Amino acid sequence: MVDKSVNSGRVATDPWDEVARRLGTDLYLDLQPDPTASPRGRGARRRHSLAEALRAAIDDGRLPAGTRLPPYRSLAADVGLARGTVASVYQELIAEGWLVARQGSGTHVADTVGRARTDAEPTRARAELPPPRHNFALGQPNSSLFPRADWIASTRRAITEAPDDAFAPGHPQGTARLRRSLASYLARARGVRAEPEQIVLTTSVMSALELLSRSIFGDILAVESHGLPFHRQVIERGGTSTVPVAIDTDGAVVDDLPDAVAGVLLTPSHQFPTGVSLSPPRRTAVIEWARSGGRLIVEDDYDGELRYDREPVGALQALGPDVVIYAGSVSKSLSPAVRVGWLVLPPQLVDTMVWAKGIREPDASIVDQLVLADLIDSGAYDRHIRRSRQYYRRRRDRITGRLARSGVRVPGIAAGLHAVIPLPADSESRVVADASRRGFALAPLSFFRHPACDVTDGGSADGRGLGGGVVVGFGTPAASAFAADVEALADLVGDYLPNRRLRAE
Amino acid sequence: MVDKSVNSGRVATDPWDEVARRLGTDLYLDLQPDPTASPRGRGARRRHSLAEALRAAIDDGRLPAGTRLPPYRSLAADVGLARGTVASVYQELIAEGWLVARQGSGTHVADTVGRARTDAEPTRARAELPPPRHNFALGQPNSSLFPRADWIASTRRAITEAPDDAFAPGHPQGTARLRRSLASYLARARGVRAEPEQIVLTTSVMSALELLSRSIFGDILAVESHGLPFHRQVIERGGTSTVPVAIDTDGAVVDDLPDAVAGVLLTPSHQFPTGVSLSPPRRTAVIEWARSGGRLIVEDDYDGELRYDREPVGALQALGPDVVIYAGSVSKSLSPAVRVGWLVLPPQLVDTMVWAKGIREPDASIVDQLVLADLIDSGAYDRHIRRSRQYYRRRRDRITGRLARSGVRVPGIAAGLHAVIPLPADSESRVVADASRRGFALAPLSFFRHPACDVTDGGSADGRGLGGGVVVGFGTPAASAFAADVEALADLVGDYLPNRRLRAE
DSSP states (O other), X not given: OOOGGGGGOOOTTSOHXXXXXXXXXXXXXXXXOOTTTOXXXXXXXXXXXXXXXXXXXXXXXXXOTTOBOOOHHHHHHHHTOOHHHHHHHHHHHHHHTSEXXXXXXXXXXXXXXXXXXXXXXXXXXXXXXOOOSEEOOSSOOOGGGOOHHHHHHHHHHHHHHSOGGGGSOOOTTOOHHHXXXXXXXXXXXXXXXXXXXXXXXXXXXXXXXXXXXXXXXXXXXXXXXXXXXXXXXXXXXXXXXXXXXXXXXXXEOGGGOOSSSSEEEEOOSSXXXXXXXXXXXXXXXXXXXXXXXTOEEEEEOTTTTOBOSSSOOOOGGGGOTTTEEEEEESTTTTOTTSOOEEEEOOGGGHHHHHHHHOTTOOOSOHHHHHHXXXXXXXXXXXXXXXXXXXXXXXXXXXXXXXXXXXXXXXXXXXXXXXXXXXXXXXXXXHHHHHHHHTTEEOEEGGGGBOTTSOGGGTTOSSSSOOOEEEEEETTSSOHHHHHHHHHHHHHHHHHHOTTOOOOOO | OOOGGGGGOOOTTSOHHHHHHHHHHHHHHHTSOOTTTOSXXXXXXXXXXXXXXXXXHHHTTSSOTTOBOOOHHXXXXXXXXXXXXXXXXXXXXXXXXXXXXXXXXXEEEOSSSSSSGGGGOOOOSOOOOOOOSEEOOSSOOOGGGOOHHHHHHHHHHHHHHSOXXXXXXXXXXXXXXXXXXXXXXXHHHHOOOOOGGGEEEESOHHHHHHHHHHXXXXXXXXXXXXXXXXXXXXXXXXXXXXXXXXXXXXXXXXXXXXSSSSEEEEOOSSOTTTOOOOOHHHHHHHHHHHXXXXXXXXXXXXXXXXXXXXXXXXXXXXXXXXXXXXXXXXXXXXXXXXXXEEEEOOGGGHHHHHHHHOTTOOOSOHHHHHHHHHHHHTTHXXXXXXXXXXXXXXHHHHHHHHHHHTTOOOXXXXXXXXXXXXXOGGGHHHHHHHHHHXXXXXXXXXXXXXXXXXXXXXXXXXXSOOOEEEEEESSSSOTTTHHHHHHHHHHHHXXXXXXXXXXXX
């Protein structure tokens, strides 16, 4: 209970009138009932407003440390609240340390609060960069394609049908419901050989790589000479250093893989970013390399479903389920807003991985896992993939067709959400600077280059040379802007490549 | 295209009959159309089945390395598929490395596949422990309380109303939509002083602690002598070591905090696991300690909304928003299946934290973030909290009432989802072993003890001594089992505490 001594009347040293004046406006404003703003009852709302008004007044210095508060009966009468309500607000603020009740001298503002506020003003809304005029940012499906109606329908079914224990703490491996659906889906869509027991669900390929680095990779992992910098960063954060292996038109030059590495991270279906596919002989060779040396291959199948010219080439994993760790997510196929990814592991590695995740680290939303399982099992996911393929195929054709008219041939297979536009290595930085001035979001090929590559030769790891280029994400532009974006892109490239015909895939 | 030489007819060295025999059963089985299993068209399905049957036969050794396959025309006739379909299946398997086309001698199984399969049998369904008979596992809300209908309704609204760019890659800070809702919710429910710009969304308090350790904590962080071991582990994994500070009935003994630490991790509302609340004088003292030494306080408000005897005490953060990092999640209030948590940071730390998350690491599902924002703004979240409070209050009352009849007083405030049942330190391990035999899931108090504590005195950091005990999560038992579970618990405790009256809170 609040100290009864405060009820004995007003004390002249710091009269209530003065406190009321200091509190006044805020109390008046904050105590206005707002029936739409809160589901709480009106009384509870007004009680909260009083507490909040007092905290704010103390906090911003209107009621400085040591200020004596009026007796709760006076305050109750002044603000039209029940006496008990005001007494309980005092009690609450005493419990929180805002106020102290001193025996014999009433309730005062505590000494140590509200002092550092001026240093700690919250940052105001962060300055956001304006959106780029021509947004060819990478790694994004077109956000207008998200299958909203299907997601809502699957949520309704999945949440209605889930057993209660779906809402209990989940296993770090992820819900069995989605692992079953995925095992079947990955088998039919990508030829992956997976039992549900081999699948570990994560939030993304990136978080999966960090977990692998922390638990399974050794000291050194080979990576493609060009790849996602933040993938290399999380691998290195997990304690594994990376060395580059060259890429040519048949994909990673796996014959060059050094012996002294624990394994290699590859993008066999559609090398990121160069867009080539790992050739059949190299597929068998790299499996052999892994098996003969007790090594691992991590297959990042980041857009394996999005092949446009023919059926997708099956996953490398199916050739060597004993040595390949298959990694994927819905970030390209559905949306990066749904944070669900997966690893298909050689069976002997599953326990290590689950241990690395930790018993309390399911990471990926179980609710989303259940919804995704329903999306797959109902066929909606397959329909969405087919729709997406048609959509992106048209976009890729439009870009390659338009650039071909300017004499520029886009290398790489007809797949994915991005394309490389080749440039002489020495003009790359000028093109990118100019592109930025013209309002483009796009990335220079050198952005993806491993730091250990020889930059004097366009960044190849072996001297064969990839040349320069810019990488454009053609999933990103809004439908209404795409035609103009492609024209602007052709203009940009045309300004730097007069009559130049680039090497074929 | 597949090598034309394979079309010239059957070759005696490895006749088609033999291959057909080896393939036969699987082909027959797998090519059965299953209209319910797949949304794909029937032709595509049969094409896939053929490819899969061939892969499986190669993989498990029925078609050993070097085996010559029949011409695609023969196979097409035998299995009733179009010739072009079978040709494209061969082509696909060549691209994947399963088959090789040798000039002049047809299509063969490649040399390096299918060898290691016997070593790599997937682990069978993991042996799961049977569920405990009396499940007092910690840290779990009752999974039957999950507000399914509200979640579905909020999903419908949130997904329908979201702008397209909600499905584009998210900012690592989390969606502004939920940060706005949370800032307002945390202010009214917990007294937290937060602008949306100060909030960083995460998947859980645990992942938030790891991020903080990696970016903001210094070399040493003080932690309560008893707390979650996996919280200490992630902090240490991030590079910060921990030292314990004692707990008594007023919460952490903040006067004992050493100078040589960068800050302290506290559970002020309801100490985990002892259940005490940090006293008002200690609240102001710890803020003062942090301010005077340039230190930080991390407030883990893991169940701050679940106070049963009165309005919750407001967050410590409100007393010192310049020095307190406030952490919370929906894991106790809603379900650990929804992986959304938050940090409210002093403004000057926001950029560091966002940088630590990395530009591509939004972590928490944006879809769930949008749904949670709608759940909060629609009032459904508040209704759920009120329902939950009533539910858990009845459960806690039942446990404390029943144990009181056995002469056992449960210490700590009326709050949260767990209770400590005190025991003499020397009997704790016997009780826990016996509990395990009787089918209980519960945890010994010593499980939560910091390893640097003095175990000879019940694990206190300062010699004052907490004694022993078991910690029971009363949210977990199913409604149908709860009454019997409580009786069994009282029986268990009664067997070890004849007529013993424990010290009050």
